[in-house]
Amino acid sequence: MRREERQQLIVNLLVENKTVDLDDLADRFAVSKMTIHRDLDDLEQAGVLRKIRGGATIDAGTQFESDFRIRERQDHDEKVIVARRALEFVEPGMTVMVNDGSMAAVLGEMLLEKRPLTLITNNSAIIDRLKGENGITLIALGGTYSPKFNAYLGVVTEEALSHLRADLAFISAPAVSGRLAYHMDDDVVRAKRAMISSSTRRVLLVNHKRIGHTALHVLADLQAFDAVITNRTPDPAIREEFDRVGIPLTVAA
Incomplete structure (x- = not known):
């Protein structure tokens, strides 16, 4: 699976569930936790999500609003x-x-x-x-x-x-x-x-x-x-x- 496709699927999961778990994502996509970390870093830099301990969320925080596309x-x-x-x-x-x-x-x-x-x-x-x-x-x-x-x-x-x-x-x-x-x-x-x-x-x-x-x-x-x-x-x-x-x-x- 290409990185772009995997990251889009992560976004889809966030829209549905609002949070994702690092371990679950690694198991789901059969990749290493480090690969998922890099995916989440890319998406956070793009303003799509914010990383939290053990995963990521699209819930707004005091300094974060999720991407318009979400x-x-x-x-x-x-x-x-x-x-x-x-x-x-x-x-x-x-x-x-x-x-x-x-x-x-x-x-x-x-x-x-x-x-x-x-x-x-x-x-x-x-x-x-x-x-x-x-x-x-x-x-x-x-x-x-x-x-x-x-x-x-x-x-x-x-x-x-x-x-x-x-x-x-x-x-x-x-x-x-x-x-x-x-x-x-x-x-x-x-x-x-x-x-x-x-x-x-x-x-x-x-x-x-x-x-x-x-x-x-x-x-x-x-x-x-x-x-x-x-x-x-x-x-x-x-x-x-x-x-x-x-x-x-x-x-x-």
Whole structure:
């Protein structure tokens, strides 16, 4: 079996199970543990996974978010539920910003239902899907392409956003705790903050599994958003905290 094929099978196992065991992989593929170590090193360097003692995981950590290619294959039904509720905030004729991320990519495709729209995005999946669509004025943000996030980021992206204004911005976050949203990557944080600053209204999209977790960088105070949408009612204590500080939490069902 070629190395590339074996590494793709490891990725497939991670999508299914979220973690893999070093010994199990060596037995499964009939190779040495050192070979599996090298495979995991390659995949970690590519940002696909993070190594842990005795194996690897794609679960997010405070400094790690899994590769877009993995995230787009996870929790699709839940993403559709959140995106469908988010779509209710959009009216034809609006200028809408959508950030990077696999949940945002699902929403981006749904925006075709609300044409005509002007859409501003750095999300490569949305750009590829919506370019050339009638009724969509697509403003594709340039910048440095990040394969890990499948998005354009950096100074060029932020400068472009400083010259634009949207009626509505959809921002996604991989971690929310207390009254703060977090992200692991500083380039992504700056792009999201630029979108927040360049929009009149803002909606935060977050998977319920990510509520109660933190990451390396503070992205924003939740009170910066007009609404926070998740896919399932969080722990009662967390819901109570949202209510206490007056943050509007919408559970898409």
